[in-house]
Amino acid sequence: MTEQSPRRRPPVAATPAPVLQSIDMAYLCDLLRRLLAIPSPTGYTDEIVHFCGDELRRLGIPFELTRRGAIRADLKGAVASPDRALVAHLDTLGAMVRGLKSNGRLELLPIGTWSARFAEGARCTVFTDQGGCRGTILPLKASGHTYDTEIDTQPVGWDQVELRVDAICSTEVDLIRLGFNVGDFVAIDPQPEFLDNGFIVSRHLDDKAGVAVLFAAAKAVLDAGITLPVDCHLLLTISEEVGSGASSVLHGDVAEMVTIDNATPAPGQNSRESGVTVAIADSSGPFDYHLTHMLLRLCKDYDIRHQRDVFKHYRCDSAAAVEAGNDIRTALVCFGVDASHGYERTHTNALRSLAELVALYVQSEPTVQRDRMELGPLLGFTHQPVDSRD
Numbered sequence: 001m002t003e004q005s006p007r008r009r010p011p012v013a014a015t016p017a018p019v020l021q022s023i024d025m026a027y028l029c030d031l032l033r034r035l036l037a038i039p040s041p042t043g044y045t046d047e048i049v050h051f052c053g054d055e056l057r058r059l060g061i062p063f064e065l066t067r068r069g070a071i072r073a074d075l076k077g078a079v080a081s082p083d084r085a086l087v088a089h090l091d092t093l094g095a096m097v098r099g100l101k102s103n104g105r106l107e108l109l110p111i112g113t114w115s116a117r118f119a120e121g122a123r124c125t126v127f128t129d130q131g132g133c134r135g136t137i138l139p140l141k142a143s144g145h146t147y148d149t150e151i152d153t154q155p156v157g158w159d160q161v162e163l164r165v166d167a168i169c170s171t172e173v174d175l176i177r178l179g180f181n182v183g184d185f186v187a188i189d190p191q192p193e194f195l196d197n198g199f200i201v202s203r204h205l206d207d208k209a210g211v212a213v214l215f216a217a218a219k220a221v222l223d224a225g226i227t228l229p230v231d232c233h234l235l236l237t238i239s240e241e242v243g244s245g246a247s248s249v250l251h252g253d254v255a256e257m258v259t260i261d262n263a264t265p266a267p268g269q270n271s272r273e274s275g276v277t278v279a280i281a282d283s284s285g286p287f288d289y290h291l292t293h294m295l296l297r298l299c300k301d302y303d304i305r306h307q308r309d310v311f312k313h314y315r316c317d318s319a320a321a322v323e324a325g326n327d328i329r330t331a332l333v334c335f336g337v338d339a340s341h342g343y344e345r346t347h348t349n350a351l352r353s354l355a356e357l358v359a360l361y362v363q364s365e366p367t368v369q370r371d372r373m374e375l376g377p378l379l380g381f382t383h384q385p386v387d388s389r390d
Contacts, residue, residue, distance in 0.1 A: 039187030041094020082255035089240035112241035263334035275305030
């Protein structure tokens with residue numbers, strides 16, 4: 001098979017080296033505040049899609065939507081192929097009404113994978129057909145004056161909690177009268193705090209902080225007036241927390257995709273709440289060797305603090321894209337989130353470092369020029385180190 005020419009002629013001059021961009025952290029943090037204020041559990045993401053579409057219009061970035069609302073925006077480069085993509089997800093964890101109880105409370109089913117331990121005490125909104133109703137998720141034994149030490153021995157699980165709605169409601173008939181139904185979506189309050197020392201504490205930093213990083217990196221490149229070497233697609237998915245993610249929003253010409261998501265600082269992990277965590281593998285297997293090492297080189301060359309990690313209980317948009325049959329190189333770069341899928345915390349240093357890396361990446365040449373061909377000869381195919389270090 002012969003190599004095909006790109007759709008647009010490449011520039012005559014060599015592509016300039018990437019330039020480390022200054023990230024507008026006031027913009028990043030303000031955008032993150034606004035993203036966190038919009039409820040978006042998987043399956044209930046329309047409003048955050050509208051918000052992001054309006055922000056893309058404001059930045060002058062063209063975009064399209066899939067039928068269900070995943071966004072594909074386009075930063076044009078000097079050459080169309082082999083193009084690349086950056087992806088972050090808009091959907092968050094949440095819950096759904098599983099049953100109407102005789103005591104006027106609601107049984108719940110989780111949306112996404114998270115423990116009922118972190119649901120206990122959460123303020124939330126139930127979205128009925130008539131509108132939103134506020135409430136609190138409580139353990140079945142919630143009153144110390146009633147249950148005393150039994151509270152401490154109650155098991156943890158979704159069958160051990162119930163949602164108390166903030167309405168006069170003490171029977172199943174009351175719930176029906178008020179318009180509650182099995183299948184109503186439940187959005188968990190983020191309760192964000194932006195501290196003076198740079199820490200950000202909130203639910204749903206996974207992955208709204210990643211979305212803010214993506215926008216801030218794109219804004220930095222646009223503000224600098226940089227012509228990218230190849231087209232770059234900004235993808236915002238709406239079902240990552242339930243596993244499908246970037247399975248359908250990819251452009252057919254995309255050769256490499258970098259996912260922006262959270263890392264997991266914890267005992268036994270190498271992730272931190274500072275710098276960039278470059279993931280080498282997650283539960284779906286290793287990420288692409290060459291794309292990952294290109295990102296590591298950018299960190300080293302531009303003195304971006306970073307660390308490597310592997311994740312055993314983790315799955316991201318990259319896995320969904322590959323499992324859907326896309327033959328692309330994938331990588332995962334992360335901001336550290338302590339207590340992920342719980343009461344999450346990150347730091348602005350990590351968000352800044354990650355946005356700097358993303359902005360450098362989109363200015364870089366494609367990882368492998370041969371990737372413009374879906375199928376081709378052995379000539380130009382990559383090598384990995386095999387010789388001994390002696």
